[in-house]
Amino acid sequence: MSLITLENVSKDFVVLNRREGLMGSLKDLFSGDYRTIRAIDDISLTINQGEVIGLLGPNGAGKSTAIKIMTGVMQLTSGNVVIDGMDPFRQRKVYSKNIGVVFGQRSQLWWELPVVESFKLFKEVYQVTDQEYQENMKMFSRITDIDNLLFRQVKTLSLGQRMLCEIIASMIHSPKILFLDEPTIGIDVMIKSKIRSLIKELNIQKKITVILTTHDMSDIDALCKRIVIIDHGVLVYDGDIDKVKESYSGFRTIKVELKQETEPNMFCDEMIKEYGNRVEVSECDDGWIEVEVITENVFLKVFNTILKSQFIKDVKSEDLSTESVVKKIYENPDLYSIKSKLF
């Protein structure tokens, strides 16, 4: 049985239509002009224990809303959520014992006190035994340098240092499920890699299920096998990241550097004449020309044509990064939607 089940989940927000300017805001005082925003639109999803899921989508897609629903702090408009055999919202107090949550732009630490005081409080709140607490702290200090931060006041920590503490705070009670909403915003590569090692270690050792939202695709590369993409509240993709990459392998981009005296137009015209709308040609900021193959099965032919062209000085074929794949899905969600035959 799956650990997390979402069935046709929707969430609406009701907002007042605000008007512009001083007069507008006065009128708003008496306005009844409300509008609903559908932040989550009929999403169904199942997740098994031990999975690490990357929840992706452009700004305002509904990722944070989805996390709020799954952590039991927000009521649904319609649909059904069962996680760990419970209804997260109705059984919040019992349910929340087994989850850890980090919201990237919020703090659960006591601002004025040393970090360790917050940790000790959470230890009591989650009824963690002394032995388990010691063991976990040992693991945290092995992977990160948390020891140096424990006795510093939270308000004196840098953003990255604090985020590290926030994440550790969410792991003190070895939760069954970890929800991380943008845990790596504003963090340098060093701390980022420590955070990733922590998540990996917990996932492997304790079979913790992780749901992660991020705009940094290197987080996804480092941690997730499966990604879930939502856009405007609608689920557009759910599956293996490798599978998407594979299906896009025919759609690679070739970058071309032209000889000094060549007009870019001459090369572009040549490509367009040969392939029409099966390729997209554009000029990059660095002076290179980008040839995007947007039809299957012509990549090699295009590559050949370019190699033979008299205008070129250098050629490279870009590796298909997660970033570019995800960007493609964001740009054209309909084409690669979950319903399409591609997957």
Add this chain to the structure above:
Amino acid sequence: MKGYLSYIKNGFMDNTVHKMHVFVAIVTNILYMIIVYFLWKAIYNGRDYVSSMSFNQIMIYMSASTALVGLFQTYTENFISCRLIYGSIIMDMIKPIDFQMHVFCRGIGTMIFNFFCVTLPVLLFSAFVLDVKFIVGFNIFYFIVSLINAVILCSILDFIVGLTSFYTESIWGITVIKDVLISVLASIYVPLEFYPQNIKMVIDILPFKAIYYTPLKFLTDNEVGFRYELIQIAVQLFWIGGLTVLSRIAFKHAFRNIVYNGG
């Protein structure tokens, strides 16, 4: 349960970081007591009793009310409204705790701190410098019981006031109204004995009196009688019960509709 004790502990420690604050609190409260002393001295002007209270009794009343105002100063409404308006209450809701109990325990932590930096200095100053003779008898027992009730009642009231910011989206005006209501209707600055009869009747049916006047009366007067003592404590318990129910309903409603501003 130990979790809530930790909230009391951290709530206490959270206050100790402001060293200057302790110093300022002690000095201002003592200055205030000196002013109060000379003010009432002028009002009594050599008379033994005014409105059936002796000068010593009024000084017990005033020093204890100053001590209690300081004790109950937990800024709970601001804490709650801040969490609601900026949405950071989400970090409390993801924990296996009861939000109201958590807020209550934090408040108790602050009150313990206040006890040492306001209540105790004020009482000691009154007893040893202003030569106020506290009445020590069986009334102290009733005072302590009613004080515990007052602490609970005050916390519930602060909680409800804090929650209103969920609907008004601001707390400032409401805190001002609450402070004015409390200082007049709970008779902090002037004992109830000095109030006109018809205002007293209004005050009798409101909960504010049970927070300050009830314990203060026990402290200033040990001849109120068993019946009066029991009734006053029963009234406190009645308000605790009623306002608890109200606060639970209000919070449930807020939690169901909360959207967590700010992403």
